[in-house]
Amino acid sequence: MRTKKLAPWQIMVLTVSGILGVDILIVQHNMVSAAGVDGWISLTIGGMVIFAASIPVIYLMRLYPDKDVPQITIEVLGKWMGRLALIPLTVFSIVYAGLSARIIGQVLKMFLLDKTPMTVIVVSMVAAVIYLVDKGVYTLAAVVDIIFPMYMTALILLVVFSVPQANLANIRPVLFRNAGKTAGAIIPGIYNFTGYGTIPYFMCHLKSKKLAVKPYIIGLGIPVLLYIILTVITTMVFGETTLRAILYPILNLSKAIEFKSGILDRLESFMALFWIPMVFASIVIFTYISVRKISEIFSIKGKGKKYTSYTLLFLLPAVAMIIPKDLNVLETYNNLKHVGIFYISIFYPILALVAGVKKRVVKQK
Amino acid sequence: MLKPIKRLFTRNKGNKGSKSSGINKYNPQTQLDSRSPQTLDDSQNQQSEVIYGQKYINIKLTKNLKENLATIKGAMNNNYDIKTKEFKLGGRGVFGAVVYIPSLADEDFVLNHIVNPLMIQSSLILDREDAISFDTIKDTMIDAEYINEAESLDQILFSVMSGDTFLSVQGYPKGLIISTKGYVGRQVSEPQLEPSVKGSQEGFTEILQDNIGLLRRRIRDPNLVFEVYKVGQRTQMEVVIAYLRDVADQGVAIETAGRLSSLDVDGIQGTAELGLYITDNPNSIFPLYQVTERPDRVARGLMEGRVAIFMEGGAEALVVPATMPILLQSADDYYENWIVSSLLRLLRYGGMLISIFLPSLYIALAGHHPGMLPTKLVLTITGARTGVPFPGFLEAVIMGATLELLQEASIRLPRVIGQAVSIVGGLVIGQAAVQAGLVGPIMVIIIGVTAIGSFVVTDYSLGLATRVLRIPFMILALTLGGFGLALGALVLITYMADLESFGIRYIKPLSPYRIRDLKQTILKARDASHMNRPAFLNTADVQRQTKQRRGK
Structure with a gap:
């Protein structure tokens, strides 16, 4: 009956959700490990780089407002080259979604369900993800839209309640004999924003004909700001040395909060419940874009798309459980992001360049 | 020779034109182009499209009165409730007869306003030695709400069975259908399921005309249109769609008309049952339409740009589209200050969440x-559960099942006994179960609060849905704890986000966010600043009021 289209606000929510994911749980540890107390500065510069990296993405969306990335890729690079270029992206998004499920599984085992087998957690999480992906892009956006305020409120409250525990001395002196390391950590800072490239998969479903560039930019800005604030606050609360040793500083941050007239004794366990929807949203987005790419690579249409998502019901848990040791998962995840962001950061500019040249040639003709 | 009615009914096998069934065929395009409002009176005047058994169309009356009466009575299986009265007209041995059903028609009216005038006035004509013509009878002798000529049997049968009277005159192969409907029905009374503290105390009745009147009294706008459809091959019930032509989304009106027209069922007996036939998703446990017995709520729905559906014999109206936030509104919200009403609405959301999640959260x-x-609370819970032989889950299941039994029993029993059941169940069984050590007192509190939570959900069907959802969440809590609850909630949101009510997403305006709509549906906007209708309803006329009043 009615056309199922997205509102500009949903573009912003999808951008934020695509970027956050499990990264918000580990970004502080990663940044402080790379740049010490000045990790937040590297992160700020990394965030700025992401804004620059979004330019070719926006350009592509302007050129092809009614197409998503796989369709644009095939149109610009041709059938075979396009499909070939999409394969690494597809592998990346599948592995990213799978490992995200594994990491949240680890977090839940650590803070909430110590006796439940990891496979059960991962499989049930993936089943819920596939159920949503199967419902289509509009329902996906609506669900992400609804859960967005939940975890955003949780994050804001966490920051507010952590302030009394913060010690300014832990973050000072700024850039003291640390400029080199800080500069070196800019690239790891960028790694935390791999989700910036997910939005061209959704922009073509926008209700209005006008491209929602502003919501996209705001959507990029929110995670940058959140990452910086959380890195600053965790550094101030724990200090550099402790933060290097903590794998999931956000969860430990909730542990550090004390309610004197407490209703809840273990806030970190309670807060872990709020990270589930956040990670869920991110996995859903990456699973959806995986399905889209697989569908285009193999020219799957109609009901076949449903079966593609059902295939991921087995593939994602398999990817998640492929690494036997828990400790190696984070390392693999970080390495994957390195490779992923490298590929994405050259993929979009090249695609935009070829698309621009092609358009110019067509115009001249 | 007439065939038995049973064999004469033809089933509608797909869209094969008007030939196949007795219901209006729906064509969105033609509906759009030729949407002249068909009033109730119009529909009664145009009953020719009603096919009461396809083959009756071709059966025409003859000039022989006796034969005509035999045909009509034969078609109605000579049922004892069919009454015929023959009388003499004029002075040339011309006879007339009326056919009606006393239980449906106003018999006094038939005798005093049809039979008597015909007999008396025809005597006057006899004095003048004029011949009585059919047109004279129609134009000068009878005074009724409507008088229509009829020739075919299907028209006559339907009219008589709807409470009208058929007048046949010797020598004419046609007759008159005279409006004499006089159903005996319930008086307008207080709504049973939706009482209001400050609002109107009027509720719909089972009589369609009364319900239409209740609505007309509230909206005196010529753009309020009523379109009539016939539903049920055998029951031929009148179903009326009401909407404000210049406000409602025409798409929803067309969709509603389409769904009603495409119904192919032998009979539907209530408005709520009709809702199940035209719902977007028959498998949804959530109600995808609003069932209300309050005229003020229907009027408000129409003013918002929604469409109402009435059915003959149904004491409720369906209002579509209905989204979850709309279903959580109450009639009293509009009679209270916006701050109070907003808080009450939020309380209802809280009640719904408690009803679904509290037992599972405890588990x-x-x-x-x-x-x-906190340690103290854990110790209290543990202490209270000491001696209870069942695990928390089983404890919750036992108490939950008892609660459901009590609720069902109190609904089914007469009101006085129902109250006694509640007291026995709530106080006696609960207290006894705790004293016997079968359940802990905390669980009794949990189930009690859960029940109260479900009672604040204004829509009965939505309340039932929350009760159904409790069970899977309890199982999820048992197996996966808090993670199971979070995951279950995500699946529930997905399920709800995917539902639609007449093309409108069930969760609107929760997504996509629109502050204006959220202010009007989740909360209640200050009446003076409630400038526009909810945007998610895609109304034709957006503006509700032009000037914002800011108080003194």
């Missing part, structure tokens, strides 16, 4: 994550 916390609770 998850007590069973999987006792460490999340």
